[in-house]
Amino acid sequence: MARPEDGAAPPVFRVESSRVLALETGILSPIHFVVVTIGSAGDLFPFMAMALALRAAGHRVSFLAPVQHAPFVEGSGLDFIGLPADEAVLHDPDLWHPTRGFGVVWRATRPGMARFNAFVDALPGDERLVLLVHPLALPEADLCRARRPDLKVAAAYLAPQNLPTVHDPLLVGPWRVPSWVPFSARRALWRWGARTFIDPVALPEVNAARTARGLPPMASLLSDLFGLADLSLTLFPEWFAPTPPDWPQPLARAGFPLFDPKPDAPLAPELLRFLDAGPAPVVFTHGTGNFQASAYFRDACAAVRQLGLRAILLTPQRDQVPADLPTSSLWQAYVPLRRLLPQVAALAHHGGIGTTAEALRAGTPQLVVPLAHDQFDNAARVTSLGVGASLRADRVNAARLAGKLTQLTDIAVARQCAAVKARFEGSDPMRTVVERLEALAGEGGHVVEQARATAGGNGPQ
Known part of the structure; x- marks a missing residue:
């Protein structure tokens, strides 16, 4: 946490x-x-x-x-x-x-x-x-x-x-x-x-x-x-x-509300180096309170390897992330999303309302992978707005993740993300x-x- x-x-x-x-x-x-x-x-x-x-x-x-x-x-x-x-x-x-x-x-x-x-x-x-x-x-x-x-x-x-x-x-x-x-x-x-x-x-x-x-x-x-x-x-x-x-x-x-207790916290040096070292990465998280996401992060690593993308894996639990990460992937325990999202290509997440809202404000395409509670409804609204895609957590594998991430590169998604981002002004x-x-x-x-x-x-x- x-x-x-x-x-x-x-x-x-x-x-x-x-x-x-x-x-x-x-x-x-x-x-x-x-x-x-x-x-x-x-x-x-x-x-x-x-x-x-x-x-x-x-x-x-x-x-x-x-x-x-x-x-x-x-x-x-x-x-x-x-x-x-x-x-x-x-x-x-x-x-x-x-x-x-x-x-x-x-x-x-x-x-x-x-x-x-x-x-x-x-x-x-x-x-x-x-x-x-x-x-x-x-x-x-x-x-x-x-x-x-x-x-x-x-x-x-x-x-x-x-x-x-x-x-x-x-x-x-x-x-x-x-x-x-x-x-x-x-x-x-x-x-x-x-x-x-x-x-x-x-x-x-x-x-x-x-x-x-x-x-x-x-x-x-x-x-x-x-x-x-x-x-x-x-x-x-x-x-x-x-x-x-x-x-x-x-x-x-x-x-x-889009609240962060430390909105001006600097990004870690290793994260800044990683962001500067190549193309904008895809961020994967499944919630700070999820202790059961090992398979999700394993499939995420396989999906970005298949697509030739870079990845940032966000979870407080290091043991949920594969131990042998390649140089194209980076684990971080926590990063303020409002600082990180403007610098990434897409966000894959569990569909918590706070994470969803941060991606909407940043204009970041999102892949929602819901598990329970309000997350399925939030995923439906993200797809309805045209700013992302959805994949149920119980259907996740590397191939499906890769397919959904490819959908996020559509120019129509980028256009809708920009339109929704503008709604936050004022x-x-x-x-x-x-x-x-x-x-x-x-x-x-x-x-x-x-x-x-x-x-x-x-x-x-």
């Missing part, structure tokens, strides 16, 4: 000086934002970006995240509360299974969520309080609201797949539902998926906790979870995923996030109840 350099300055989020002065003089009232996330660095960084932006706007911020991410947060100035997490989950082969992966992630988050509840319960009752949480923390956020009805809850969604819909593109794991399948069948498919893969894992514990706090039980996590937030935020833009009619309301759209997603969260704190009543009254519910029914 990447580690920030000692003394690295955190990114600066600027706000209007008149607004900060108003907060300091009491004309505006500061809000206490409790920002909560789970998961890997890919989950951490967008929430850290929001926490820093809220702090820059003059608010008190408490940042709750898995304790192993402390090295990323140290030096940022955030009030960090480490949540217990078992890193052994990274070695569970089911973590990257298309249907069993949810259960692994859910069970890994529960100890931290208990700490989250205890933290909020102990806060002073006279604060203006907003909980900004990862979607998997929504059940606990609702428990906090049962004791403090005045607090507000906002959920931030990092990828489109995190929000259920019956509209296209509709994927069940790696399997895409044809566009001609009627909505009635699509809703039945969602209900079947919830009953089979999600509710047996999550509902018993969730409903036991709800009963203990005097809340009614959920009928299904999938249908009930997304109606809990007073505000839903998407951390991806409309052009990447247009808003379907069955996403929860109220909904605020913001762009990709984007200020954190300003949107701060403004919408401040507006939420100033609203009266439970906003989700108002939305339900007008929208008739949330999520696929």
Whole structure:
């Protein structure tokens, strides 16, 4: 896993000086934002970006995240509360299974969520309080609201797949539902998926906790979870995923946060020498949290050898990379993608939303090799935009990788990459996030109840 350099300055989020002065003089009232996330660095960084932006706007911020991410947060100035997490989950082969992966992630988050509840319960009752949480923390956020009805809850969604819909593109794991399948069948498919893969894992514990706090039980996590937030935020833009009619309301759209804790870190000398020594290479990664990618990197080496290309292999685990790398390939534990991607020919990766967004911003053709979670949906959107190709991880071999990489050299792909790159110019997603969260704190009543009254519910029914 990447580690920030000692003394690295955190990114600066600027706000209007008149607004900060108003907060300091009491004309505006500061809000206490409790920002909560789970998961890997890919989950951490967008929430850290929001926490820093809220702090820059003059608010008190408490940042709750898995304790192993402390090295990323140290030096940022955030009030960090480490949540217990078992890193052994990274070695569970089911973590990257298309249907069993949810259960692994859910069970890994529960100890931290208990700490989250205890933290909020102990806060002073006279604060203006907003909980900004990862979607998997929504059940606990609702428990906090049962004791403090005045607090507000906002959920931030990092990828489109995190929000259920019956509209296209509709994927069940790696399997895409044809566009001609009627909505009635699509809703039945969602209900079947919830009953089979999600509710047996999550509902018993969730409903036991709800009963203990005097809340009614959920009928299904999938249908009930997304109606809990007073505000839903998407951390991806409309052009990447247009808003379907069955996403929860109220909904605020913001762009990709694209956060790096050390954006100005210099590239390693051996990497600079490698980049200068020949044609632009292809970069291969399969996620910092993937401990099961040895076959992927072995096939990547064979594919570039077949095509006569150079390669950079990114993984914190050196033992996943072949020991006898030729001079045309280089292993690196970590490189900031925003520094590296403008200098490479293509990026092959797992389809995590943060990696996907960095390639879109850089205008880099990408080959998405999805394993689980939101990665199949992200891959579908990359191919739909015309900026890359996709190959399921369970179908990877050297010949298929080589064939897909060849597709990325098409002039039409380069043209689309440039067009998408231009969409990032002038984007200020954190300003949107701060403004919408401040507006939420100033609203009266439970906003989700108002939305339900007008929208008739949330999520696929």
